[in-house]
Amino acid sequence: xxxxxxxxxxxxxxxxxxxxxxxxxxxxxxxxxxxxxxxxxxxxxxxxxxxxxxxxxxxxxxxxxxxxxxxxxxxxxxxxxxxxxxxxxxxxxxxxxxxxxxxxxxxxxxxxxxxxxxxxxxxxxxxxxxxxxxxxxxxxxxxxxxxxxxxxxxxxxxxxxxxxxxxxxxxxxxxxxxxxxxxxxxxxxxxxxxxxxxxxxxxxxxxxxxxxxxxxxxxxxxxxxxxxxxxxxxxxxxxxxxxxxxxxxxxxxxxxxxxxxxxxxxxxxxxxxxxxxxxxxxxxxxxxxxxxxxxxxxxxxxxxxxxxxxxxxxxxxxxxxxxxxxxxxxxxxxxxxxxxxxxxxxxxxxxxxxxxxxxxxxxxxxxxxxxxxxxxxxxxxxxxxxxxxxxxxxxxxxxxxxxxxxxxxxxxxxxxxxxxxxxxxxxxxxxxxxxxxxxxxxxxxxxxxxxxxxxxxxxxxxxxxxxxxxxxxxxxxxxxxxxxxxxxxxxxxxxxxxxxxxxxxxxxxxxxxxxxxxxxxxxxxxxxxxxxxxxxxxxxxxxxxxxxxxxxxxxxxxxxxxxxxxxxxxxxxxxxxxxxxxxxxxxxxxxxxxxxxxxxxxxxxxxxxxxxxxxxxxxxxxxxxxxxxxxxxxxxxxxxxxxxxxxxxxxxxxxxxxxxxxxxxxxxxxxxxxxxxxxxxxxxxxxxxxxxxxxxxxxxxxxxxxxxxxxxxxxxxxxxxxxxxxxxxxxxxxxxxxxxxxxxxxxxxxxxxxxxxxxxxxxxxxxxxxxxxxxxxxxxxxxxxxxx
Amino acid sequence: xxxxxxxxxxxxxxxxxxxxxxxxxxxxxxxxxxxxxxxxxxxxxxxxxxxxxxxxxxxxxxxxxxxxxxxxxxxxxxxxxxxxxxxxxxxxxxxxxxxxxxxxxxxxx
Ligand code: SF4
Numbered sequence: 074x075x076x077x078x079x080x081x082x083x084x085x086x087x088x089x090x091x092x093x094x095x096x097x098x099x100x101x102x103x104x105x106x107x108x109x110x111x112x113x114x115x116x117x118x119x120x121x122x123x124x125x126x127x128x129x130x131x132x133x134x135x136x137x138x139x140x141x142x143x144x145x146x147x148x149x150x151x152x153x154x155x156x157x158x159x160x161x162x163x164x165x166x167x168x169x170x171x172x173x174x175x176x177x178x179x180x181x182x183x184x185x186x187x188x189x190x191x192x193x194x195x196x197x198x199x200x201x202x203x204x205x206x207x208x209x210x211x212x213x214x215x216x217x218x219x220x221x222x223x224x225x226x227x228x229x230x231x232x233x234x235x236x237x238x239x240x241x242x243x244x245x246x247x248x249x250x251x252x253x254x255x256x257x258x259x260x261x262x263x264x265x266x267x268x269x270x271x272x273x274x275x276x277x278x279x280x281x282x283x284x285x286x287x288x289x290x291x292x293x294x295x296x297x298x299x300x301x302x303x304x305x306x307x308x309x310x311x312x313x314x315x316x317x318x319x320x321x322x323x324x325x326x327x328x329x330x331x332x333x334x335x336x337x338x339x340x341x342x343x344x345x346x347x348x349x350x351x352x353x354x355x356x357x358x359x360x361x362x363x364x365x366x367x368x369x370x371x372x373x374x375x376x377x378x379x380x381x382x383x384x385x386x387x388x389x390x391x392x393x394x395x396x397x398x399x400x401x402x403x404x405x406x407x408x409x410x411x412x413x414x415x416x417x418x419x420x421x422x423x424x425x426x427x428x429x430x431x432x433x434x435x436x437x438x439x440x441x442x443x444x445x446x447x448x449x450x451x452x453x454x455x456x457x458x459x460x461x462x463x464x465x466x467x468x469x470x471x472x473x474x475x476x477x478x479x480x481x482x483x484x485x486x487x488x489x490x491x492x493x494x495x496x497x498x499x500x501x502x503x504x505x506x507x508x509x510x511x512x513x514x515x516x517x518x519x520x521x522x523x524x525x526x527x528x529x530x531x532x533x534x535x536x537x538x539x540x541x542x543x544x545x546x547x548x549x550x551x552x553x554x555x556x557x558x559x560x561x562x563x564x565x566x567x568x569x570x571x572x573x574x575x576x577x578x579x580x581x582x583x584x585x586x587x588x589x590x591x592x593x594x595x596x597x598x599x600x601x602x603x604x605x606x607x608x609x610x611x612x613x614x615x616x617x618x619x620x621x622x623x624x625x626x627x628x629x630x631x632x633x634x635x636x637x638x639x640x641x642x643x644x645x646x647x648x649x650x651x652x653x654x655x656x657x658x659x660x661x662x663x664x665x666x667x668x669x670x671x672x673x674x675x676x677x678x679x680x681x682x683x684x685x686x687x688x689x690x691x692x693x694x695x696x697x698x699x700x701x702x703x704x705x706x707x708x709x710x711x712x713x714x715x716x717x718x719x720x721x722x723x724x725x726x727x728x729x730x731x732x733x734x735x736x737x738x739x740x741x742x743x744x745x746x747x748x749x750x751x752x753x754x755x756x757x758x759x760x761x762x763x764x765x766x767x768x769x770x771x772x773x774x775x776x777x778x779x780x781x782x783x784x785x786x787x788x789x790x791x792x793x794x795x796x797x798x799x800x801x802x803x804x805x806x807x808x809x810x811x812x813x814x815x816x817x818x819x820x821x822x823x824x825x826x827x828x829x830x831x832x833x834x835x836x837x838x839x840x841x842x843x844x845x846x847x848x849x850x851x852x853x854x855x856x857x858x859x860x861x
Numbered sequence: 862x863x864x865x866x867x868x869x870x871x872x873x874x875x876x877x878x879x880x881x882x883x884x885x886x887x888x889x890x891x892x893x894x895x896x897x898x899x900x901x902x903x904x905x906x907x908x909x910x911x912x913x914x915x916x917x918x919x920x921x922x923x924x925x926x927x928x929x930x931x932x933x934x935x936x937x938x939x940x941x942x943x944x945x946x947x948x949x950x951x952x953x954x955x956x957x958x959x960x961x962x963x964x965x966x967x968x969x970x
Contacts, residue, residue, distance in 0.1 A: 155950070172887075289946070297945070814919070815921060
């Protein structure tokens with residue numbers, strides 16, 4: 074046993090060297106690695122089904138079951154390493170309460186029914202609603218864990234078949250602001266750089282992201298880098314102390330929630346004032362713009378601009394920004410206000426620390442990588458704060474080259490690959506195209522081989538409006554798949570009640586385990602998960618992975634693609650998925666590929682992904698992946714002599730945005746004196762539906778505590794372990810107090826993770842969102858606490 | 862800056878604690894898992910990372926104080942190049958916690 078593990082370690086060490094030399098290689102699974110595992114008969118490749126890092130795993134199989142996993146040493150993302158969630162993959166399939174038959178609600182109980190009954194009922198509900206109230210009365214809500222095949226199929230069924238654009242994904246809650254940030258600055262979605270930057274840079278800036286816990290493997294690459302080269306500096310800007318502020322962070326700045334807008338502008342202020350800008354880069358590659366201000370918070374139904382629409386949803390026009398060009402001089406004037414001292418007043422971070430951080434980023438002898446996730450994206454000014462960090466990289470020209478670049482981290486394994494690239498959103502079409510654009514509808518209709526009139530020109534409901542519409546009764550039938558909105562939506566009390574108001578509402582939920590959402594369903598469909606089906610995912614760094622089905626799902630559970638096609642057949646739309654004898658997944662992917670071809674989003678043929686361990690980063694042109702976009706010599710779309718070209722923008726120039734500080738939707742006051750911020754823990758995935766079924770993970774973090782600052786706790790007579798009520802204007806929860814451990818919150822802030830269905834912290838949160846991205850802000854609302 | 866000082870205090874405090882425990886014999890592991898009295902927990906499967914049989918949260922950041930050289934019988938890390946992010950793979954266990962969901966969810970189904 075010991076021997077074989079040593080052998081395995083040797084393989085791991087050798088393999089990482091090999092992969093660095095040839096990142097594009099097609100590698101078979103080596104025999105000696107397979108031998109190193111005693112428990113498994115056979116090993117196959119797959120990505121991890123959890124986070125957006127997108128680690129490669131080798132799945133050990135024995136007698137039709139998954140019995141082990143290993144980090145795949147040939148996959149450059151993780152080079153053999155996994156976090157504990159990845160290591161728990163074999164167990165996630167075998168929880169004792171897996172759904173294995175379709176279930177129909179009868180009163181307060183669910184009764185077993187057959188698949189044909191279930192699908193007939195579902196189809197008749199869809200038909201009825203469409204007939205009586207039109208296609209906009211039905212909706213689907215999928216996920217950043219939906220595979221590319223499934224996302225593409227549901228998009229086509231809804232947009233080409235049913236004629237409704239009410240197609241959303243839970244990724245709206247996790248990366249919509251990243252997307253609008255990319256579009257407004259670069260005219261095109263997704264990062265220009267990749268994880269390779271982690272080994273090539275010498276300065277890291279981590280913004281409001283506890284990525285030691287949420288993107289563990291990527292974090293470990295940063296830590297390794299620091300240990301190899303002491304000259305490397307890590308700056309960690311956070312709203313509370315956590316594992317990402319621990320060693321080896323060099324500069325830790327704890328800022329008041331929402332004040333990141335002021336800090337980023339103050340850093341730009343210092344960079345401009347101290348002449349740390351790259352003038353040649355700015356002259357050639359940058360323009361300056363400002364947009365609308367005072368844009369509101371979307372807390373009202375049918376929100377338009379700064380307020381609710383007078384009209385109802387049928388005629389309202391959703392918020393849209395109005396960009397205006399400005400000069401560099403005007404931008405400099407805009408920055409005048411944002412002195413480090415002004416930012417200190419708003420943020421609590423000493424002006425000198427802000428200067429120090431700005432100088433590190435501006436230092437012409439240093440490279441710079443910035444990382445962020447939900448702290449920026451779940452932000453009522455999420456688009457703006459994304460823009461503001463791009464500003465820093467554009468001012469200094471530290472972008473789109475090895476070791477230099479902003480890297481927007483993605484939470485889910487296929488938020489990029491499925492939701493963003495396939496366009497599983499109410500305003501989007503595959504390949505980065507938009508519903509509202511007639512040319513894009515024309516191209517889509519052509520590939521789908523349907524008359525262009527079939528695609529409705531009106532964007533559908535975005536997520537928050539979708540669930541408000543369900544509550545109001547404007548949406549009658551909704552299909553929720555691979556996600557748990559009745560635990561994760563902000564101000565979830567309203568939406569939970571809305572779902573069960575009765576009338577003609579019908580809620581279909583495809584799930585693997587009982588969840589808060591399944592408990593609110595009328596019909597539960599048992600799904601296959603991960604390697605119980607074939608799939609493709611796309612991770613943070615534009616990397617597309619493929620895996621084959623390896624084991625059967627339990628009982629009668631069926632994969633979601635099959636469910637989509639069966640529904641389509643019952644709606645007389647089966648022809649959308651009729652590819653003759655061709656295997657369905659391959660046919661779907663080959664059709665989908667047409668959308669990206671020649672547009673900078675080129676994907677390789679299906680057969681290549683089926684073979685490559687670890688996948689490839691798009692655009693894949695002539696068989697080669699792209700590591701740095703927009704840069705000559707790396708990106709095939711940048712012509713010789715152009716150097717850098719941000720070809721997403723018509724003029725090839727990226728935009729530096731003047732985006733001001735504006736206050737959040739709700740701030741602590743006399744009655745609710747504390748900030749509440751929510752998030753995750755390393756051991757649990759999202760709502761814990763899967764990970765809590767793994768005994769080791771459940772025992773590691775059995776419940777969600779509320780982290781309280783010791784001084785705040787002391788003032789209220791609260792000790793660690795005491796029961797505490799956390800209350801807002803919307804709702805309350807009770808859980809145990811924790812004062813230290815992995816997190817230490819500053820005075821005035823409390824933190825509660827959202828994984829625990831018995832501590833439904835989203836009863837407390839506020840459903841305010843960024844009017845540009847329509848992504849809600851889970852990171853700040855006002856609460857009070859008391860001993861319960 | 863205050864934070865760093867605090868961290869340093871915690872670090873040295875913990876090292877001192879470990880040393881005291883080491884001098885005091887086997888107390889550490891026994892204290893941490895009184896009911897089980899077991900220093901080694903079964904792995905999830907062959908090849909899964911070993912679990913931590915003591916409170917890992919309270920000793921965060923100081924794993925190597927004991928596990929680098931095997932103080933107080935602590936297992937020595939077999940992967941010295943990966944010594945800086947232990948809690949990513951190795952997690953503590955509250956053995957009093959029963960499997961989730963606690964009650965049968967037959968009625969849920
Ligand atoms: S870091 Fe993310 S992708 Fe990698 S093993 Fe952990 S959860 Fe899976």
